[in-house]
Amino acid sequence: MNARGQFPIHNLQFSILNSLAPLLRVLLLLVVLLSPLATFAAERFPPPEFEPGTYTMPPTTTPPPRLAxxxxxxxxxxxxxxxxxxxxxxxxxxxxxxxxxxxxxxxxxxxxxxxxxxxxxxxxxxxxxxxxxxxxxxxxxxxxxxxxxxxxxxxxxxxxxxxxxxxxxxxxxxxxxxxxxxxxxxxxxxxxxxxxxxxxxxxxxxxxxxxxxxxxxxxxxxxxxxxxxxxxxxxxxxxxxxxxxxxxxxxxxxxxxxxxxxxxxxxxxxxxxxxxxxxxxxxxxxxxxxIAEPDEAAPPKPRPGFGRLVVLGTLTLLLMAGGAWLGGRLGLPMSKLNRTVSLAERIAAEDSGAIKDVNDASKAWRALGKPAHELHAEALRVRGQFRFGGLLLGAFVGLVIGAKLIGLAFAHPHDVYEPNLANCVAxxxxxxxxxxxxxxxxxxxxxxxxxxxxx
Amino acid sequence: MADQHPSSQCGCGSGACGNGGSAKPSPASIQFKKPASAPAKSAVPAAAAPPSRRQFVGGALRGAFLFVLGAATSLIARVSQKERTVWQIDPTKCIACTNCANHCVLTPSAVKCVQQYPICGYCKLCTGYFEPEPNALNTAAENQVCPTGAIERRALEDPYYEYNIDEELCIGCGKCVVGCVVFGNGSFSLQIRHDRCVNCNECAIAMVCPADAFVRVPASQPYLLKTREKQG
Amino acid sequence: MPASTLPAAKAAVQPVLPLWPTVGARVALATGAFCLVVALALGLEHFRHKGATHPLDHPQVIKLKEQLVREPQNEALKKDIRALDLQLRTAHDRYLAHVGRGQWLLFGGMAVFLASLQATVWKKNIARPGKVQKPPGWQARRILQSTAAVALLGMTAGAGAWALVNSSSTRVTADLALPPKPVETAVAPTATASASAASLPTKEEIARQWGRFRGPGGAGVSAFTNVPLTWSLETGENVLWKAKAPGPDPNSPVVWSNRLFLTSGDAKKREIFCYDTDTGNLVWQKTVEKVPGGGAAVELSETSGGMACPTAATDGRRVYAMFANGDVVAFDFAGTLAWAVSLAPIKNQYGHAASLDLWRDRLLIQIDHGDSDTKVSRLVALNTADGKIAWEKPRETHGTWSSPITVEAAGKPQTITLGLPHVIAYSPTDGAELWRAEGMDGEITPSPILAGGFVLAPSPSTKLIAIKPDGAGDVTKSHVAWIAEEGVPDITSPVSDGQRVYLLGTGGTLTCIDLKTGKKAWDKELELEFKSSPSLIGDKLLCLSADDRGTAIVVAAATEFKEVGRATLGESVAASPAFGDGRLFIRAKTQLFCIGGKAK
Structure with missing residues (x-):
């Protein structure tokens, strides 16, 4: 927008300039103002003071949100x-x-x-x-x-x-x-x-x-x-x-x-x-x-005992530990979905020269003039959260799978057709x-x- | 599965016990086998039965769940502010990147350009209305910057002009905002119009806003308009 | 549609009504085809309009408009643009209308389609499966299958996660999160003085850093007001970290980005220390050796501050340090020696104490020593790139312990020095004397500051002279604005908020003088001993005491005395503090403290 936004005065024909004397003043003012290209406008053109009664300023409408x-x-x-x-x-x-x-x-x-x-x-x-x-x-x-x-x-x-x-x-x-x-x-x-x-x-x-x-x-x-x-x-x-x-x-x-x-x-x-x-x-x-089917009738299946529970319980703990390990490492890729982290990655890539151009986000961020290290530190903080969260997520997944396996092994006995209470959506x-x-x-x-x- | 029927609660722990009847090969015999006292239709079959271990465990777990829910609720209720919030665009951060026009779940977008008259310069050459290098200062197509012709230009006393936004036509692209903010007073700014916004849980535009300009504001003050005071 | 409420058994005997399913199937076919056509049409419309979402983004319009800028009088061109604009707008309106209508058609069509689909199964009976004879052991097999399936899903998820972990890389590493390491200029120790201007820090950069004694311009003013000035060692409140500080040397910390530098020295060893400002970790520690012609031991009196009185200086590229024996060294931020020179001999009874000053690529060193008759004092400017002498100027004065400041005053850079008996301003570019003013006396230890358009030169314990720095030659008669005689310190330097100047005597008298008139506004006995110069943070003064409790007193920089805060460090402070963004660094007798808010 900056490139297009320039007002090269010399391009304007004199005929136009003559007819637009007030415009010329405005343009000159603009050129002066252009050098520190402000992102947030200032009051460059003081609002006119209309003679009382000649002009009523329309209200800026603010339709309210949905009623509480x-x-x-x-x-x-x-x-x-x-x-x-x-x-x-x-x-x-x-x-x-x-x-x-x-x-x-x-x-x-x-x-x-x-x-x-x-x-x-x-x-x-x-x-x-x-x-x-x-x-x-x-x-x-x-x-x-x-x-x-x-x-x-x-x-x-x-x-x-x-x-x-x-x-x-x-x-x-x-x-x-x-x-x-x-x-x-x-x-x-x-x-x-x-x-x-x-x-x-x-x-x-x-x-x-x-x-x-x-x-x-x-x-x-x-x-x-x-x-x-x-x-x-x-x-x-x-x-x-x-x-x-x-x-x-x-x-x-x-x-x-x-x-x-x-x-x-x-x-x-x-x-x-x-x-x-x-x-x-x-x-x-x-x-x-x-619908859960009745259990197989014959031969009577011995119910899995305490030993099986211990094995599966240990397996669950192992799954949780493994899940936590993997989940913690998954924190890095997952954190890239975070805006701060992705922006930090983008800025880092641009700064290192891996990406030559800028996108809207990096442009907007650079316009703020904040030091990059603060952004990167914030990104690292978020990544740390993801590492920890990923760890918990992994452990949770391990728990879910372990519980599922235990549930399969220790299914409640059925002798008739009955809704499976977990899956039944009523x-x-x-x-x-x-x-x-x-x-x-x-x-x-x-x-x-x-x-x-x-x- | 708290409400297991009584026959499975023999306590022997073996499926075979409860399945005694079905172990018999003849299907016909099953159909006519009937326990004497079971209510055929009851929404609350377990309520009548004497409490068993399963019911006790179920009740205890229910209590535990309710406790957790209650605790979480009170925690949230304490941290949560009473004030309802809605989405809005912070005009000081907005870079008018055109994402608002294209990413709202609504078509056209709930984001519109808003003219804040008190800070408008009523310029004859409005940089939000005209092309950067306008051929002439009139309403001809070649001079306008708004892609949908949503800005209405009205002559007042010379040399002032009033600019109004026709929200029906405005698509929230922000082209005029760029012009006005960069060269003018910045009286045009993009705002979420709450008569249109459905106040999504997570605003789809906020997700793609490169400048992080989407903020939640109290519903009682749902607009972030610039005022002359703020302009300094 | 609701499923049948008829009993399955009964329905089996009833004749199946063929009407609903048949009608349903036909309608479903028709509406299905209709929906497909509408969806395709919508897709096609969308595809056709892609690339020119809005009429004015059309490349042809842009092209024509560019042409119009070149040929503003071309009426035919204007007509073309208007025609094209109208055409595009009409097309766009039509598109929007089509989409609007199309989505309702599609929506309605789908509703009918789904309803008719349901009609095909309307009141359809469920086949009664009868008794299915399952092979024995089916349940055990099913549990096994299910277990395997769940395990497979878990493994797939794990493998997916693993692949994701292995395919992901990042550019955001911990070192990027550190405040930027200054760009190494890659100047070898032997390189010439042609350090490129681009490698020099900008004024803005210097203003935000604390690259020399008492910060930018030696003014003792923090660029950041978000610095907490009180803390508690007991609760740890606002204490970000503590680190062991080397020796009791009085030199002050200098900070650039995330690096803090201190020096220490005695007769045997002279060292320079680099700390990480975020953690307080010692990043490196270097011993000064192999200084050509240097390393000389000097005789210091018992009251001396030691070998390492001068505060180091840094421009973010290198850190420069000087010691009482005349050794001057430069290390880069990685701790590699850039250059080392000796300015020996220096004969100063208390030891050389003037801190280093920087201006662009010059390192300015005020070496005032000797007796009134030896005339050996000089002001030396070294090239920061290689340590070679850029210029040097002899000075008539004998020993002082005051540090020079280089400031922009009267539209030019001026290096201001205190000497006996003259305050002299030099041009840092070539050492040319700009002006001088008489009036200094005694053992000159405080340093001058520039405030409110005056150079404020304290003559210890006697007077504070305000000099307008726009004169030339001897300005004693012409440019001295006022002279204040109350509360002038003998060790510490003044600090000013632009309205008033604050003087902190060693004995604990805090005096406020109006900067315009030189009249005393107020004074207050703080009843403590002070060696560290006061600093200004926003509208507050920070005074760090040399008593054993290390009392810090925060005073409002205002027209009246008001103490607004107090904290202790537990040990005496002789060095002046350094400031960063939200941080305060204090070198106490044995420890280095970083004060700052927890949340950054």
């Missing part, structure tokens, strides 16, 4: 949707009920609120608030983080069922879901925890809100966005036709937290454990692979298919019907 009360509305809607969803899942046990709550959530949280007050993303706000004292997390965001957790702790994943707009978008497109091999489910089920750990690390260091950055459906909710976001969303929706809720099951970091809490929920989705016909219909009906589809549930529903409709003794 709307946040309360959001929270109220969340609470309402959670309650309705829970009611549909646990009391009414109706897929239809859950479905319509889900449609409402998709419309409100998705299309009206444009996907931007979101429990999944709130993980990062809460994390940042814990690490950055200056970051003010709005109470509404805090509640969006907390309420689904508390609900899940008591009622299972009714949030996933019908409140989360991301889940709803995928649930609604599920068309012909295929059943993934169990081993693949197990393996891919680890990824949300890795994603969660990484998201927390990047949020804690104030580097990025990766969950928001890679939110697959926000572009759809806003009907516009970068190619990356649109393609990501289209990809997930296309995959979602055949693999039920791919984001929820294999990526969603909030789902990872909820899957842990859901295991300890006081009330949760159940079929008819005492009446199970083992007809397997629920298993087929579940698009999300969340969509309620199985209610529509389980013959026993349907019979029970019928019976409760006609209250005084005698109870059949057999199916």
């Amino acid at each position: 009360v709307m946040e309360i509305v959001d929270v109220a809607v969340l609470l309402g949707a959670l309650s309705l969803s829970t009611y549909g899942v646990l009391v009414k046990r109706s897929r239809r009920h859950v479905f319509w709550v889900m449609v409402f959530s998709l419309l409100y949280f998705g299309f009206v609120r444009q996907g931007c007050v979101c429990s999944i993303g709130s993980i990062q706000d809460v994390t940042l608030a814990l690490f950055d004292k200056s970051y003010a997390v709005p109470v509404s965001v805090l509640l969006f983080f907390l309420l689904p957790l508390v609900f899940t702790l008591f009622f299972g994943r009714s949030f996933c069922a019908a409140v989360c707009p991301l889940g709803a978008a995928q649930d609604i497109v599920t068309w012909k879901p295929i059943k993934l091999p169990v081993w693949l489910e197990h393996a891919l089920g680890v990824i949300p925890f890795l994603y969660l750990g990484a998201a927390v690390l990047f949020a804690a260091t104030g580097t990025a809100f990766v969950i928001c950055e890679w939110d697959p459906f926000v572009a759809f909710f806003r009907r516009g966005g970068s190619f990356k976001m649109l393609a990501l969303g289209a990809g997930f929706l296309a995959v979602g036709l055949f693999i039920g809720r791919p984001y929820c099951r294999f990526l969603c970091p909030y789902g990872a937290i909820l899957s842990v809490l859901s295991r300890f929920a006081k009330w949760n989705v159940t079929l008819t454990p005492d009446d199970c016909l083992k007809c397997q219909i629920c298993d087929v009906a579940c698009p999300f692979g969340a 969509c309620g589809r199985c209610y529509s298919y389980c013959p026993k549930v349907l019979v029970a529903a019928k019976r409760s409709e006609k209250k005084e019907m005698p109870r059949p003794t057999a199916a």
